Amino acid sequence: MKYLELLRLAFPEAHVAGTAMLILALGLTRQNRNAGATIFPDRRRREGNPSATNICSIVAALGLTFAIISVLRLPPTATFSGGMLVITPFTSLFKIICLVLALFTVILARTGKAARNQPEYLAIILLATVGLMLLVGSEELLMIFIGLELTGLSLYVLTAFDKTDQRSAEAGLKYFLFGSTASAFTLFGLSLIYGMTGTTMLPAIAEKVSAAPLSPLLFAGIVMTLVGFAFKVAAAPFHLWAADTYQGAPVASAAFIASGSKVASFVVLGKLVLVGLAPWHGNAGWHALIIGWMPVLAAISALSILVGNFVALVQKNVRRLLAYSAVAHAGYTLLGLLGGGPEGFTATLFYSTVYAFTLLGAFGIISLVRQETGGDDLEDFAGLRTRSPLLAACMTIFMLSLAGLPPLAGFFGKFFLFSAAMRAGENQGLLWLVALALFGSLVSLYYYLIVLKIVLLEHPATSAGIMRVNLLQRISVGLLALLVLFLGLMPEPLVARISASLR
Amino acid sequence: MIAWTIYLTFAGAFLALLFPRRLARWIALATTASGLAITVAMFFYDDFDLRTFDTVVRAPWVPALRMEYHLALDGISLTLALVTALTAVSAVLFSWDVEHRPNEFFFWLLLVVAGSFGVFLSADLFLFFLFYELVIVPKYFLILIWGSTNKEYGAMKLTLYSFLGGALVFIGILVAYVAAGSLDLQQLAQFPFSPQLQRWAFPVLFLGFAILAGIWPLHTWAPTGHVAAPTAGSMLLAGIVMKLGAYGALRVAMNIFPEGFALWRNWIAVLAVFGIVYAAAVALRQRDLKFVIGYSSVSHMGFVLLGLATGSALGASGSVLQMFSHGVIGALLFAVAGRMIYPRTHTRDLDQLSPLRLYRAMPFAAFTFVVASAASMGIPGFSGFAAEITILIGAWKAFPVAVWITGAGVLLVAAFTRRALIKSFFGETTSPAETPAAEATPTLAPITLPEKLGAGLLMFATFAVGLYPKLLLDRITPAAEAMRFLQP
Numbered sequence: 004m005k006y007l008e009l010l011r012l013a014f015p016e017a018h019v020a021g022t023a024m025l026i027l028a029l030g031l032t033r034q035n036r037n038a039g040a041t042i043f044p045d046r047r048r049r050e051g052n053p054s055a056t057n058i059c060s061i062v063a064a065l066g067l068t069f070a071i072i073s074v075l076r077l078p079p080t081a082t083f084s085g086g087m088l089v090i091t092p093f094t095s096l097f098k099i100i101c102l103v104l105a106l107f108t109v110i111l112a113r114t115g116k117a118a119r120n121q122p123e124y125l126a127i128i129l130l131a132t133v134g135l136m137l138l139v140g141s142e143e144l145l146m147i148f149i150g151l152e153l154t155g156l157s158l159y160v161l162t163a164f165d166k167t168d169q170r171s172a173e174a175g176l177k178y179f180l181f182g183s184t185a186s187a188f189t190l191f192g193l194s195l196i197y198g199m200t201g202t203t204m205l206p207a208i209a210e211k212v213s214a215a216p217l218s219p220l221l222f223a224g225i226v227m228t229l230v231g232f233a234f235k236v237a238a239a240p241f242h243l244w245a246a247d248t249y250q251g252a253p254v255a256s257a258a259f260i261a262s263g264s265k266v267a268s269f270v271v272l273g274k275l276v277l278v279g280l281a282p283w284h285g286n287a288g289w290h291a292l293i294i295g296w297m298p299v300l301a302a303i304s305a306l307s308i309l310v311g312n313f314v315a316l317v318q319k320n321v322r323r324l325l326a327y328s329a330v331a332h333a334g335y336t337l338l339g340l341l342g343g344g345p346e347g348f349t350a351t352l353f354y355s356t357v358y359a360f361t362l363l364g365a366f367g368i369i370s371l372v373r374q375e376t377g378g379d380d381l382e383d384f385a386g387l388r389t390r391s392p393l394l395a396a397c398m399t400i401f402m403l404s405l406a407g408l409p410p411l412a413g414f415f416g417k418f419f420l421f422s423a424a425m426r427a428g429e430n431q432g433l434l435w436l437v438a439l440a441l442f443g444s445l446v447s448l449y450y451y452l453i454v455l456k457i458v459l460l461e462h463p464a465t466s467a468g469i470m471r472v473n474l475l476q477r478i479s480v481g482l483l484a485l486l487v488l489f490l491g492l493m494p495e496p497l498v499a500r501i502s503a504s505l506r
Numbered sequence: 507m508i509a510w511t512i513y514l515t516f517a518g519a520f521l522a523l524l525f526p527r528r529l530a531r532w533i534a535l536a537t538t539a540s541g542l543a544i545t546v547a548m549f550f551y552d553d554f555d556l557r558t559f560d561t562v563v564r565a566p567w568v569p570a571l572r573m574e575y576h577l578a579l580d581g582i583s584l585t586l587a588l589v590t591a592l593t594a595v596s597a598v599l600f601s602w603d604v605e606h607r608p609n610e611f612f613f614w615l616l617l618v619v620a621g622s623f624g625v626f627l628s629a630d631l632f633l634f635f636l637f638y639e640l641v642i643v644p645k646y647f648l649i650l651i652w653g654s655t656n657k658e659y660g661a662m663k664l665t666l667y668s669f670l671g672g673a674l675v676f677i678g679i680l681v682a683y684v685a686a687g688s689l690d691l692q693q694l695a696q697f698p699f700s701p702q703l704q705r706w707a708f709p710v711l712f713l714g715f716a717i718l719a720g721i722w723p724l725h726t727w728a729p730t731g732h733v734a735a736p737t738a739g740s741m742l743l744a745g746i747v748m749k750l751g752a753y754g755a756l757r758v759a760m761n762i763f764p765e766g767f768a769l770w771r772n773w774i775a776v777l778a779v780f781g782i783v784y785a786a787a788v789a790l791r792q793r794d795l796k797f798v799i800g801y802s803s804v805s806h807m808g809f810v811l812l813g814l815a816t817g818s819a820l821g822a823s824g825s826v827l828q829m830f831s832h833g834v835i836g837a838l839l840f841a842v843a844g845r846m847i848y849p850r851t852h853t854r855d856l857d858q859l860s861p862l863r864l865y866r867a868m869p870f871a872a873f874t875f876v877v878a879s880a881a882s883m884g885i886p887g888f889s890g891f892a893a894e895i896t897i898l899i900g901a902w903k904a905f906p907v908a909v910w911i912t913g914a915g916v917l918l919v920a921a922f923t924r925r926a927l928i929k930s931f932f933g934e935t936t937s938p939a940e941t942p943a944a945e946a947t948p949t950l951a952p953i954t955l956p957e958k959l960g961a962g963l964l965m966f967a968t969f970a971v972g973l974y975p976k977l978l979l980d981r982i983t984p985a986a987e988a989m990r991f992l993q994p
Contacts (some may be wrong), residue, residue: 415568
């Protein structure tokens with residue numbers, strides 16, 4: 004009976020996992036038939052098998068679409084085993100967002116270089132998606148850790164997936180080494196929290212200790228836990244993997260790391276600090292510093308903004324530039340959590356969602372340019388305007404949204420985040436951080452404009468003709484750009500949905 | 507009805523981008539002309555009360571954050587919308603022969619215009635800020651793609667300065683929003699902010715706006731930006747964009763933090779006067795005609811800030827009148843230098859222009875430049891005189907010393923304008939050796955009809971307001987008297 008209940012509540016996750024298995028099986032049968040009797044991979048195999056690739060992509064997309072439908076059919080609220088699996092409007096909303104991000108990633112994966120062994124690649128993306136859904140849908144430390152690991156391990160493999168590219172292997176190894184160390188910290192921190200409070204349920208942790216003072220041991224536990232999440236969202240000083248991973252990994256993997264993984268990590272981090280650790284928030288105001296998780300996050304945020312923006316200034320590779328800008332954006336996004344309360348959390352979630360869509364779009368363009376020119380350095384984008392006006396227009400929208408200029412979603416998102424942070428505490432205690440973030444935005448405008456200058460002004464290096472962009476890619480990139488524009492003009496639907504689901 | 511200036515201009519921008527390149531300029535002209543028609547109609551439409559900042563359109567936008575789509579209008583907004591429309595029409599006329607990527611050119615140009623209309627009409631602080639920041643990026647691309655002389659440097663400098671100003675404004679807006687819990691300008695103008703807050707929030711907010719208005723010593727973006735921009739870009743920068751900053755300072759900073767303003771206004775006056783004299787002195791030494799005009803913009807905007815610093819209804823009215831006047835005159839000067847002279851002679855260097863004695867080759871351009879220079883010098887009968895005299899009378903009570911110094915500054919303005927005028931059009935042939943070159947020049951291309959129309963429109967505006975300033979002042983002064991910051 005209990006297993007039936009579990010299956011009913013975890014149906015979307017089971018659905019995605021099942022699709023992954025199906026794709027693996029499909030890939031296996033297809034590939035065997037085409038490879039024939041030769042043991043050595045012939046050229047045809049290396050290029051990937053188009054029909055198998057197509058079928059697998061379609062199956063993956065269908066599976067994700069059906070998973071979205073089954074999320075919608077879940078009961079509005081339910082709890083399994085005291086919080087191991089929680090279903091609320093909030094978790095459903097973010098499961099859908101993760102699934103949509105995965106769907107775009109699957110479309111993106113069709114253009115990547117990882118066309119070889121495409122079925123396995125898609126299956127791992129789906130498994131990572133299951134991890135994200137578990138992360139989002141739990142209020143229990145163990146489940147959170149399992150979700151983190153499932154996501155993490157899948158992403159390590161996705162990063163190193165391109166066997167022919169040395170950079171990919173390097174990126175995978177770096178990501179794995181940093182990631183496993185960070186996981187170890189998180190696990191240790193969680194065990195300390197469990198040891199001090201005797202429970203792994205987030206609401207129970209908060210209840211148990213609302214009166215107790217913050218002991219040094221517990222503080223150590225909190226800091227260690229935060230280290231793991233800072234790694235996940237690529238916040239300085241735990242960002243060292245980001246540049247190589249964003250640049251070296253296959254484009255679709257990098258896009259998924261930058262979007263889906265980040266959104267889910269912010270969801271969990273928010274739940275962790277605002278629900279579980281709420282009593283020890285402390286204060287990060289410049290005139291009223293009190294120890295707790297807030298000063299720690301404030302320091303991480305400030306450092307991320309500075310390091311991310313200044314290092315991004317000198318980058319010559321667009322993916323690397325986006326990696327450092329991601330560090331800075333992690334810093335901005337943390338401002339919402341520092342603002343605290345449902346409003347601050349809403350701001351963080353809105354911003355990370357918008358950011359995820361923006362980056363997916365940007366990576367979509369990067370993968371198309373890479374397919375055409377064979378690289379993704381700044382000069383490979385020269386004259387994109389003449390080669391593909393649509394992609395140039397979309398790139399303009401994505402870059403300006405990242406810079407936080409109206410009327411795009413990034414502008415509203417930043418306003419929302421910064422106003423939430425200003426509201427926190429009395430006497431504008433976080434003014435220092437808001438001012439720093441604005442200064443960071445000023446710096447960031449420079450490098451985003453440089454990218455746009457190259458896209459819109461410079462002439463292509465070689466006599467490159469019109470880029471061939473097929474309809475599906477055109478639609479998906481265009482859709483993301485429209486979404487970014489729409490959420491800037493009409494943020495209300497998403498904001499209202501997030502804040503209603505948090506209530 | 508006035509709200510349609512915003513919608514039409516945005517719609518025109520996208521149409522200009524999507525339609526065939528031959529149609530782009532016609533779309534832009536139709537758009538800006540209808541904007542002008544709407545503002546002029548509103549100007550002579552008496553039923554709307556222009557004394558207070560009354561709502562035109564109001565709809566909820568993001569209720570969770572109390573953001574509203576809220577437009578309002580009073581005499582000050584209307585005057586500035588009018589100068590926006592005037593400058594926009596003539597800017598389109600003066601870029602009639604843009605052949606390089608015309609669709610995008612008019613797209614960005616119309617975005618600047620639409621954003622400026624939006625700023626002047628917004629009554630919600632978030633909406634205001636959205637339009638305010640919206641203007642930044644189009645300027646960057648206008649200069650970067652269609653500019654000249656060191657354009658990449660000029661474009662980036664201008665953009666970063668604007669964004670820096672925007673960041674300061676952002677802090678000021680957030681502080682007001684968080685303290686008062688509202689974004690509505692009318693409500694904020696009633697809210698009693700604590701004096702401690704006003705003491706530091708006012709200078710932050712004011713400085714943010716003043717950067718865009720070209721306050722000394724943060725004015726350096728203006729000359730380089732003006733010089734690098736294409737002609738229409740310079741016209742928009744001088745005619746509209748600098749006004750956005752001054753308008754924001756008046757409408758937002760001074761109105762919601764009146765006590766902070768009272769504390770700091772002496773310093774504003776000092777910076778304003780310094781700016782007037784300094785920029786005029788620098789302009790006297792420039793060789794590039796566009797630099798002369800760029801610095802004259804800074805000097806003229808100093809008058810605006812001085813008028814604001816007086817904190818009197820008279821001074822503020824004079825400021826708004828000066829914004830209108832400088833918008834028209836600045837645009838006219840840039841049009842002559844950038845559109846009439848440069849494409850025909852391929853130089854803006856005063857020493858090279860001097861032997862050409864252009865008045866013979868281009869009598870119409872010479873006439874236009876004489877009118878614009880006279881207006882810029884503040885000769886009675888033109889709008890510049892009416893505005894500057896109003897400001898100086900307004901300032902006399904509060905800052906008599908400043909008025910004396912400014913008087914000296916006015917002499918400098920007259921001196922550099924006269925120098926530019928003589929050198930560019932009426933130069934003396936110094937040596938007989940250069941005479942053949944001078945004789946060879948009358949083969950310059952004639953002034954085209956769009957150029958004549960654009961110049962005529964602006965000259966008409968400066969004449970009309972100069973001869974009958976009451977036309978504007980009747981609408982500005984009552985609105986200025988309703989402001990909260992007025993000093994006793």
